[in-house]
């Protein structure tokens with residue numbers, strides 16, 4: 001694989017200037033470069049179980065990655081990309097399934113908002129429909145967590161950053177993005193470039 005791209009890597013050795021930060025799940029079925037049709041050097045990537053961004057104050061690797069992406073690399077787009085059949089999101093809505101996994105259980109506490117939203121607003125859902133909706137709500141909840149990071153909020157205020165909420169469908173390779181215009185996830189090509197606002201999300205709940 002290296003041979004034909006020797007020139008690219010020689011150029012990348014001089015430094016990186018990625019177009020976007022993509023925050024996605026550790027799930028082995030996700031290939032961030034494949035989904036976005038990008039090459040090495042084009043995407044700054046943060047991965048963990050459940051594509052979670054702990055709210056500001058936890059001082060973990062996620063906050064450091066976000067801060068570096070914005071302050072040093074000057075990234076102007078952050079994508080939070082969840083996916084169908086996400087085991088981490090499944091555990092968010094069924095916490096008893098990870099009782100024997102203390103580290104996982106503690107990590108998922110950062111997605112407590114997702115769990116509560118599902119409990120309080122989607123009580124009638126179950127099975128696959130429950131997880132599918134939780135995947136979407138979790139992406140939106142992590143967008144809200146991103147806003148608590150000073151570097152994010154400061155750039156949003158100046159119009160220098162756009163946040164994107166995506167869900168990748170493992171079965172058919174499609175990507176849906178949250179559209180503030182319709183308050184729903186729609187095929188990414190139709191989603192426009194607006195970012196999800198809290199008010200839009202409330203509108204979406206009314207739609208549901």
Ligand SMILES: [Zn+2]
Pocket residue numbers: 025026027049050051083085086087088089
């Ligand atoms: Zn996952």
